[in-house]
Amino acid sequence: MSNEVRVRYAPSPTGMQHIGGVRTALFNYLYARSQGGKFILRLEDTDRTRYDEKYVKNLYDTMAWLGIEWDEGGEKGGEYGPYVQSERFELYKKYAQELVEKGEAYYCFCDSERLERIKKIQTENKMAPGYDRNCRHLTPEEVKANLDAGKPYVIRLKVPLEGETTFHDHLLGDITWKNEDISPDPVLLKSDGFPTYHLANIVDDHLMKVSHVMRAQEWIPSTPLHVQMYRSFGWEHPEFCHLPMVNGADGKKLSKRHGSTSLNEFRARGYLPQAIVNYVALLGCSYEEGRDFYTLDELAERFKLEHLNKAPAVFDYKKLEFYNANYIRQLSTEELYKWTLPFITGTGDATLEINPENPQPKPNVGPEFSGVAMGEDGEPYCVDKSMNMTSADVKKTLLGLMPLIQERLKFLTEAAEMVHFMFTEPAVPPVEQLIPKKLDQAKTKEVLENAKEFVSKVFELDHEGAEAFAKAKAEELGIKLGDFMMPVRMAVTGSRVSPPLIGSIAVLGKERALERIERTIATL
Numbered sequence: 001m002s003n004e005v006r007v008r009y010a011p012s013p014t015g016m017q018h019i020g021g022v023r024t025a026l027f028n029y030l031y032a033r034s035q036g037g038k039f040i041l042r043l044e045d046t047d048r049t050r051y052d053e054k055y056v057k058n059l060y061d062t063m064a065w066l067g068i069e070w071d072e073g074g075e076k077g078g079e080y081g082p083y084v085q086s087e088r089f090e091l092y093k094k095y096a097q098e099l100v101e102k103g104e105a106y107y108c109f110c111d112s113e114r115l116e117r118i119k120k121i122q123t124e125n126k127m128a129p130g131y132d133r134n135c136r137h138l139t140p141e142e143v144k145a146n147l148d149a150g151k152p153y154v155i156r157l158k159v160p161l162e163g164e165t166t167f168h169d170h171l172l173g174d175i176t177w178k179n180e181d182i183s184p185d186p187v188l189l190k191s192d193g194f195p196t197y198h199l200a201n202i203v204d205d206h207l208m209k210v211s212h213v214m215r216a217q218e219w220i221p222s223t224p225l226h227v228q229m230y231r232s233f234g235w236e237h238p239e240f241c242h243l244p245m246v247n248g249a250d251g252k253k254l255s256k257r258h259g260s261t262s263l264n265e266f267r268a269r270g271y272l273p274q275a276i277v278n279y280v281a282l283l284g285c286s287y288e289e290g291r292d293f294y295t296l297d298e299l300a301e302r303f304k305l306e307h308l309n310k311a312p313a314v315f316d317y318k319k320l321e322f323y324n325a326n327y328i329r330q331l332s333t334e335e336l337y338k339w340t341l342p343f344i345t346g347t348g349d350a351t352l353e354i355n356p357e358n359p360q361p362k363p364n365v366g367p368e369f370s371g372v373a374m375g376e377d378g379e380p381y382c383v384d385k386s387m388n389m390t391s392a393d394v395k396k397t398l399l400g401l402m403p404l405i406q407e408r409l410k411f412l413t414e415a416a417e418m419v420h421f422m423f424t425e426p427a428v429p430p431v432e433q434l435i436p437k438k439l440d441q442a443k444t445k446e447v448l449e450n451a452k453e454f455v456s457k458v459f460e461l462d463h464e465g466a467e468a469f470a471k472a473k474a475e476e477l478g479i480k481l482g483d484f485m486m487p488v489r490m491a492v493t494g495s496r497v498s499p500p501l502i503g504s505i506a507v508l509g510k511e512r513a514l515e516r517i518e519r520t521i522a523t524l
């Protein structure tokens with residue numbers, strides 16, 4: 001075997017891409033990049049009953065979104081293709097026959113009724129489940145007679161009846177299994193001529209010259225069997241490295257009960273791919289002491305098998321949130337606009353499905369929350385016609401808001417509610433909500449009277465100047481700055497949580513800000 005590192009991500013398109021799969025893909029990718037090797041994407045679509053085209057689409061789409069590119073496979077092809085197992089069925093048949101000819105595998109003619117019967121006896125007698133190896137002992141004449149009679153058959157591997165199988169795992173060291181604990185003569189080729197996962201996986205890893213198999217630890221029980229299959233073929237097996245588990249905070253395997261797991265859902269919840277890549281790369285691997293943030297390239301430069309952890313990784317949603325907020329802050333104004341627009345208008349990623357049982361609340365996105373919808377011309381427009389805004393105004397306003405909301409966003413989805421005050425005349429807040437705890441109605445009215453001058457100052461002075469003015473005003477009124485700002489914020493934006501106030505007033509414009517203050521004063 002050459003020294004070139006060749007690794008693969010080999011998902012079965014029987015479900016949506018989730019965190020565990022992405023972690024496997026990412027580690028294989030990073031390892032290939034760190035070694036100047038090749039990263040292969042192979043579709044293990046042998047299970048035709050659970051197969052769905054939409055999962056294939058989701059796979060390619062997710063990889064593209066994350067920016068994980070492969071060198072061979074998928075739609076890209078390559079020297080050892082095709083990389084889609086359903087296009088290679090003839091090949092697996094040939095290799096299964098080869099094992100039969102070598103005496104390493106055998107035809108089994110047991111029908112499903114017989115297999116059911118064995119299963120029943122085994123359960124009733126509390127025996128270990130599995131095939132009773134009945135056909136392993138058929139004579140060549142019996143086999144021929146069955147084949148001539150056109151009896152359906154499967155091909156089973158002859159697993160050694162005694163002894164042990166040992167393999168070395170990069171992370172976990174030597175692992176030894178008694179051969180009697182390997183599944184008794186598993187099926188390699190099914191009666192319809194389709195291969196099982198085991199056969200296709202081993203044949204492909206061999207033919208595609210895969211040097212390292214990096215996959216989740218749940219595949220460890222299959223590995224002794226795979227090692228036996230390599231031995232039967234007379235092939236050298238790749239190196240194995242089973243990746244640490246990814247658990248939820250309760251120490252149980254990460255699942256839907258903990259929150260989002262599917263990548264589509266993370267997208268629908270306003271995560272950036274940079275944050276997912278960075279955080280997922282830390283699940284079970286370390287890079288540099290005391291450093292949190294890495295780009296994909298920086299991770300690839302630093303990835304080492306020696307830095308993998310044996311202990312399970314814990315998926316911490318709060319930590320991912322922190323990464324997301326960080327990467328949101330790093331976007332340019334144009335980029336932030338591009339990323340938040342789907343959530344503001346309820347299009348694109350905002351339309352991806354969210355599991356209704358997810359314990360985390362659904363985000364408030366779309367025109368209903370933002371006041372902005374997407375036109376058929378692909379330009380955003382203001383839903384409230386009385387605002388008299390053109391699409392160009394909407395875009396300009398949104399771009400103006402981006403730097404203001406950027407610091408406050410943990411998720412892209414939150415942009416929708418934060419921009420709303422610009423695209424509708426907010427209802428005048430109820431009096432009780434307007435009055436800060438420490439003030440009374442009269443004092444609040446006084447604040448708003450003074451706020452008119454403050455609004456003017458926003459357009460005369462720079463940010464610091466306007467802020468200093470507000471501070472001085474608060475002092476003059478004998479109140480805290482927060483108690484000065486709160487009623488103004490409520491009046492201008494209709495909400496206690498809004499982007500920074502001075503910036504918001506600047507984007508809204510003097511006239512409209514003053515109008516909103518006047519309206520509010522009138523209710524007090």
Ligand code: GLU
Binds near residue numbers: 011044201214
């Ligand atoms: N098709 C298997 C999966 O769905 C591949 C396991 C392996 O990497 O060998 O994960």
